Amino acid sequence: MAPLLEVRNLRTDFRTGAGVVRAVDGLSYTVERGETIAIVGESGSGKSVGALSVMRLIPNPPGRITGGEVLFAGRDLMKLPEEAMREVRGGDIGMVFQEPMTSLNPVLTIGRQITETIEQHRGADRVAADRRAVELLRLVGMADPARRLKQYPHQLSGGMRQRVMIAIALACEPKLIIADEPTTALDVTIQAQILALMQNLTRRLDVALIIITHNLGVVARYAQRVNVMYAGRIVESGTAEQIYHNPRHPYTVALLRSVPRLDRPRQARLDPVEGQPPDLTRLDEGCAFRSRCRFAVASCARSAPPLDPTEEKGHLSACFRNHELGVAMASVA
Ligand SMILES: Nc1ncnc2c1ncn2[C@@H]1O[C@H](COP(=O)(O)OP(=O)(O)OP(=O)(O)O)[C@@H](O)[C@H]1O
Numbered sequence: 001m002a003p004l005l006e007v008r009n010l011r012t013d014f015r016t017g018a019g020v021v022r023a024v025d026g027l028s029y030t031v032e033r034g035e036t037i038a039i040v041g042e043s044g045s046g047k048s049v050g051a052l053s054v055m056r057l058i059p060n061p062p063g064r065i066t067g068g069e070v071l072f073a074g075r076d077l078m079k080l081p082e083e084a085m086r087e088v089r090g091g092d093i094g095m096v097f098q099e100p101m102t103s104l105n106p107v108l109t110i111g112r113q114i115t116e117t118i119e120q121h122r123g124a125d126r127v128a129a130d131r132r133a134v135e136l137l138r139l140v141g142m143a144d145p146a147r148r149l150k151q152y153p154h155q156l157s158g159g160m161r162q163r164v165m166i167a168i169a170l171a172c173e174p175k176l177i178i179a180d181e182p183t184t185a186l187d188v189t190i191q192a193q194i195l196a197l198m199q200n201l202t203r204r205l206d207v208a209l210i211i212i213t214h215n216l217g218v219v220a221r222y223a224q225r226v227n228v229m230y231a232g233r234i235v236e237s238g239t240a241e242q243i244y245h246n247p248r249h250p251y252t253v254a255l256l257r258s259v260p261r262l263d264r265p266r267q268a269r270l271d272p273v274e275g276q277p278p279d280l281t282r283l284d285e286g287c288a289f290r291s292r293c294r295f296a297v298a299s300c301a302r303s304a305p306p307l308d309p310t311e312e313k314g315h316l317s318a319c320f321r322n323h324e325l326g327v328a329m330a331s332v333a
């Protein structure tokens, strides 16, 4: 069977005063039915623009999707009429964003925001939608759901607002949820609770999940596959185990050294990724990471390395030196 989601060579530009920003530059990855994947990369690597492009939510101008395909259950979303795309958003694909205060409407009750989605996508009547809203709030672990439905977003804590966002994302029984930094605004214990909740619910309901994060440290326990993103494309893809124990791209190695890890002694030193993220208006034909890469050689300037298989099944790396340097890379991570 075809994957649930297949993103192929997606490209998105922004026209700005400073030039054309190539925010997403040949993004490709797949998500199987019911699978949880992570997309990890530092700030500005194009994670959010990539997700918004999949949903066709890029503001134009200044943005424009300039190429690629997004196959969802075999249909290319890039070719759908806008009306059909509105059905996909919130219907087949649910979304959870970083800051629920900006995505929830401050002047509508929690209940109305959930029932609105249900009525819009399911044509359910008010009573049925209300009943479903109570059920959804219970599902995401909110105590006293009937009372909560009558409240406004500002009356809820950050963690509760995020639970409401998850309820809305689940409202129409989507096949996929895209969660963009769903927990970065929350404190550490609440982060873990929300991630565990999403993992538990998506497994139980057989929903696929894309977790987008800049923190490679948190995703390990939740994602089956980890995609590492740099300058608008995936530079390494593998199981969580492969990425953590046998990284094959110098950028992944640097990222791993920059985050606290559960499998390391507490005092292990953390190194920020050295150097500056690339200027996305000035990408050339070479590898975008080479100016920060301790393994770079002359050929890295000539062309961008393709995402090639390593010797491990299902493990891909976009580095010319991945085979030659495999062990050396893993040992410095
Ligand atoms: N509306 C816009 N106009 C111009 N450039 C934009 C716009 N939106 C995003 N960009 C640029 O696209 C690039 C990718 O941004 P994106 O928001 O996808 O990064 P990110 O990986 O999600 O980072 P973060 O971890 O900070 O959320 C950045 O260089 C950003 O400045």
Ligand SMILES: [Mg+2]
Binding pocket: 047, 048, 049, 180, 181
């Ligand atoms: Mg982002």
